[in-house]
């Protein structure tokens with residue numbers, strides 16, 4: 001298994017277009033067993049996704065090919081022992097500035113070699129998970 005996190009800059013998009021993008025991504029991810037979260041704030045994306053190596057590679061190719069964003073910067077690309085977002089084929093939230101910045105600017109580079117050797121949960125990913133858990137707890141599933 002593998003997990004990838006990145007940030008990117010969104011191209012101008014209506015709410016409907018963003019919803020359609022998310023629905024398409026969820027459909028594809030559900031089909032090939034990829035899970036994760038997508039955060040959007042003020043024209044920026046943060047995404048973390050995970051799954052079997054081949055599936056992650058396929059989704060990553062779709063993300064790279066998308067014309068809906070640019071300036072993609074990989075924060076984490078690491079082998080995983082277990083999933084961190086098993087229940088979400090692509091959770092979505094729009095965090096406030098401070099939460100988005102804290103996640104995007106966390107020490108992802110520092111997490112990479114550590115994860116490769118110990119296979120522990122990368123520290124910045126723990127922050128994503130804790131933010132997402134709180135977000136979802138405040139908004140019961142539809």
Ligand SMILES: Cc1cc2nc3c(=O)[nH]c(=O)nc-3n(C[C@H](O)[C@H](O)[C@H](O)COP(=O)(O)O)c2cc1C
Nearest residue numbers: 021024025028029045059062063065066067068069
């Ligand atoms: C921020 C962002 C996240 C995406 N996440 C996924 C994803 O998790 N799974 C997936 O299959 N495609 C994902 N995509 C790709 C889109 O689902 C879709 O293939 C693509 O946006 C359609 O191509 P186009 O954007 O060039 O019209 C993502 C695209 C963007 C911009």
